[in-house]
Amino acid sequence: MGADKVEIAINTVKIAIIFLMMIQMVPLLVWLERRGSAFIQNRFGPNRVGPLGLMQLLADAVKFITKEQFVPANAVKFLFLAAPVIALVPAALAFAAIPLATPIHIDPFHLLGQSWGPYTIEMQSVRMNVGIIYILGVSSLGAYGLLIAGWASGNKYSLLGAIRASAQMISYELALGLAIVGILMIYGTFDLNKMIEMQQGPFSFQFMGQAYEISWLPNWGIFFQPLGALLFFIATFAESNRLPFDLPESEGELVAGFHTEYGGFKMLMFFMGEYGHMMVGAGLVTTFYLGGFQSPFVWQTYDYMLNLAIAHHGPGTVASALTTGYFLIWFSIKVGLLLWVFIWVRWTLPRFRYDTLMDLGWKTLLPWTLGNVALTAIVLYWARAM
Amino acid sequence: MGSYDVIFYILSIVSLGAALGVIFFPSPIYSALMLAITMSGLAAMFFTLEAYFLAGVQLIVYAGAVVVLFVMVLMLFDLRKESQPFSGQKISNFFKAGIIAAASMALIIPLSTVFFIRTEKTKPVTTVDLAGTLFTKYVFAFEAIGILLLVVLVGALALAKSRGGTHE
Amino acid sequence: MLDQLLPILILLLIVIVFGAGMLYLTSLAGPKAKQTPERLMPYECGIPGQDPQTTKFPVKFYLTAISFILFDIEVIFLYPWTLIYIENIKQMGGYLLISMGLFMGILVFGLFYEWAAGGLEWD
Numbered sequence: 137m138g139a140d141k142v143e144i145a146i147n148t149v150k151i152a153i154i155f156l157m158m159i160q161m162v163p164l165l166v167w168l169e170r171r172g173s174a175f176i177q178n179r180f181g182p183n184r185v186g187p188l189g190l191m192q193l194l195a196d197a198v199k200f201i202t203k204e205q206f207v208p209a210n211a212v213k214f215l216f217l218a219a220p221v222i223a224l225v226p227a228a229l230a231f232a233a234i235p236l237a238t239p240i241h242i243d244p245f246h247l248l249g250q251s252w253g254p255y256t257i258e259m260q261s262v263r264m265n266v267g268i269i270y271i272l273g274v275s276s277l278g279a280y281g282l283l284i285a286g287w288a289s290g291n292k293y294s295l296l297g298a299i300r301a302s303a304q305m306i307s308y309e310l311a312l313g314l315a316i317v318g319i320l321m322i323y324g325t326f327d328l329n330k331m332i333e334m335q336q337g338p339f340s341f342q343f344m345g346q347a348y349e350i351s352w353l354p355n356w357g358i359f360f361q362p363l364g365a366l367l368f369f370i371a372t373f374a375e376s377n378r379l380p381f382d383l384p385e386s387e388g389e390l391v392a393g394f395h396t397e398y399g400g401f402k403m404l405m406f407f408m409g410e411y412g413h414m415m416v417g418a419g420l421v422t423t424f425y426l427g428g429f430q431s432p433f434v435w436q437t438y439d440y441m442l443n444l445a446i447a448h449h450g451p452g453t454v455a456s457a458l459t460t461g462y463f464l465i466w467f468s469i470k471v472g473l474l475l476w477v478f479i480w481v482r483w484t485l486p487r488f489r490y491d492t493l494m495d496l497g498w499k500t501l502l503p504w505t506l507g508n509v510a511l512t513a514i515v516l517y518w519a520r521a522m
Numbered sequence: 523m524g525s526y527d528v529i530f531y532i533l534s535i536v537s538l539g540a541a542l543g544v545i546f547f548p549s550p551i552y553s554a555l556m557l558a559i560t561m562s563g564l565a566a567m568f569f570t571l572e573a574y575f576l577a578g579v580q581l582i583v584y585a586g587a588v589v590v591l592f593v594m595v596l597m598l599f600d601l602r603k604e605s606q607p608f609s610g611q612k613i614s615n616f617f618k619a620g621i622i623a624a625a626s627m628a629l630i631i632p633l634s635t636v637f638f639i640r641t642e643k644t645k646p647v648t649t650v651d652l653a654g655t656l657f658t659k660y661v662f663a664f665e666a667i668g669i670l671l672l673v674v675l676v677g678a679l680a681l682a683k684s685r686g687g688t689h690e
Numbered sequence: 691m692l693d694q695l696l697p698i699l700i701l702l703l704i705v706i707v708f709g710a711g712m713l714y715l716t717s718l719a720g721p722k723a724k725q726t727p728e729r730l731m732p733y734e735c736g737i738p739g740q741d742p743q744t745t746k747f748p749v750k751f752y753l754t755a756i757s758f759i760l761f762d763i764e765v766i767f768l769y770p771w772t773l774i775y776i777e778n779i780k781q782m783g784g785y786l787l788i789s790m791g792l793f794m795g796i797l798v799f800g801l802f803y804e805w806a807a808g809g810l811e812w813d
Binding site: 265266269272274276279280283284286295298299309313326 | 581
Binding site: 147148151152155159200201202203204205206208209210217220221224225228229232261262263264265269289290291292293299302303306307309310313314317320321322324325326391396397400401402405490491494495498499502503506509510513514516517520521 | 693694697698700701702704705706708709710712713715716717719720721722723727732733751754755758761762765768769772773774775776777779780783784787790791794798801805810811812
């Protein structure tokens with residue numbers, strides 16, 4: 137956490153800011169989703185409130201807060217109210233472990249007559265040495281929020297939606313967990329920061345004792361594991377209950393699934409959970425397969441960018457912060473593009489039927505991911521050990 | 523008392539309190555949810571002991587899979603009407619259970635302090651060490667687990683495929 | 691050791707305080723409508739509600755959950771294996787490959803058995 141009071145304070149504030157940033161992304165994504173869907177369906181979308189309809193976000197926020205706090209008579213009150221918060225927790229906790237950018241080095245400074253520092257502030261809430269295991273662990277708790285919501289609502293549709301949702305989530309969690317085994321095998325670590333480090337530099341690999349290198353291509357995981365990346369990305373769709381996997385809330389059959397009885401801010405929290413899962417999924421795809429926060433231009437390494445910043449601003453906190461900002465922009469671009477793919481797919485593909493959904497999870501994704509693991513293991517053995 | 527102790531006591535209180543909740547809640551669904559909290563609390567305890575991988579396994583397998591199964595099944599076959607056997611127990615039964623628990627604790631705690639608690643700081647066991655031991659020394663047990671899981675799968679299939687009883 | 695746990699606990703606290711606080715805030719800010727029995731009924735498109743407890747669920751959900759647990763444990767064993775596989779691929783790669791291949795083979799056999807027995811069919 138930190139060696140002294142100032143560092144602990146900085147880190148605590150940082151945790152809160154990263155969480156609030158994640159929450160703040162939700163209205164933006166909702167806006168993007170509405171404008172994007174309008175663009176895809178050849179209509180306007182929200183364009184009345186403010187420029188490009190951006191003030192719609194504020195109007196929505198006010199609307200959400202001033203809605204009635206409704207609890208149906210049939211509901212179990214405490215669990216009914218707790219479920220949205222429980223649904224928000226896994227996404228927020230999982231996002232905390234994803235590295236957003238390079239750490240900021242703060243030079244020693246004076247405050248209140250004492251000298252503090254130097255500090256190194258990681259650009260992630262918690263730096264885990266078992267990052268991926270932790271993320272899989274907390275996101276596997278995602279089923280509780282839905283189950284509790286569905287059961288506590290005391291509504292037939294809610295319960296049906298919740299049971300469907302949890303069965304779907306656990307089915308795709310297998311594919312999710314297996315799809316990354318291939319890339320873990322190549323990296324040989326659970327530490328997300330180390331994975332990003334290993335994706336530095338130009339694309340290079342060893343084959344039969346000889347080293348090969350392609351100087352213009354970054355050393356990203358997707359070039360080693362294209363199939364794994366695709367399977368993982370598909371599984372994250374199902375994990376976040378998005379179309380085409382939004383069976384839990386298929387309005388044609390279940391009204392709105394597990395959140396039928398929810399409205400106002402409680403509903404918004406389920407939204408935050410869903411978008412949070414999307415952000416975690418996009419962040420993980422970026423970290424595993426797209427080089428994390430690194431620039432796609434191979435020469436723009438951390439040292440190169442830091443020296444560039446030092447050349448303009450001199451060594452110190454400012455140069456370090458600028459470098460961090462630069463890499464944060466790359467992270468945001470990659471995650472933003474992936475989130476756009478989420479939205480794009482939602483408005484392009486129709487919904488699955490429940491049996492086809494489970495078939496896809498168990499009979500297609502699971503064998504394919506298992507095959508990917510076996511293939512990766514054998515190819516690695518062939519390339520490295522022979 | 524350092525920050526480590528504070529965290530340890532908070533986690534212990536949460537885990538033990540939730541474990542008591544598992545026993546004392548009349549509704550089985552609440553019991554199962556309490557069990558989930560207990561498991562998550564234990565995962566956090568593993569974290570404080572630097573057993574990071576075990577903490578993850580505790581979360582993924584117990585809190586994220588086994589207890590989810592419990593909660594799902596309890597919600598499927600909602601036991602609201604059948605919850606009488608859980609709630610209508612006589613106080614004396616609780617006393618008997620309490621005495622047995624207290625007696626076993628009185629036996630276990632002194633024994634464990636004598637035999638099991640090591641105070642000297644040992645080198646933390648990393649996941650790599652764990653994997654190395656698992657796939658060399660205990661590889662036979664590891665393969666046996668595979669067989670065991672297969673047997674469980676066949677058993678579950680046989681149960682689910684059987685007709686009659688409460689499900690159709 | 692606490693470096694990795696404490697931020698999570700703080701974040702957990704922040705999330706819970708945020709969630710509970712916002713729920714409290716909206717209950718203050720929102721209107722207080724008069725509650726009638728009809729209004730408090732479960733949402734059911736206007737027809738009298740059906741008790742969820744009378745709804746029957748297929749046992750398939752149970753089978754899905756239990757097969758998930760089994761395969762989840764398999765995946766869990768794969769993770770530590772990935773850590774040592776590439777490091778030791780020269781010395782004992784073949785041995786590791788075979789020991790994991792055997793384990794996975796048993797479970798893949800289980801998967802195909804379940805498939806053949808109709809355990810994965812949703813009809």
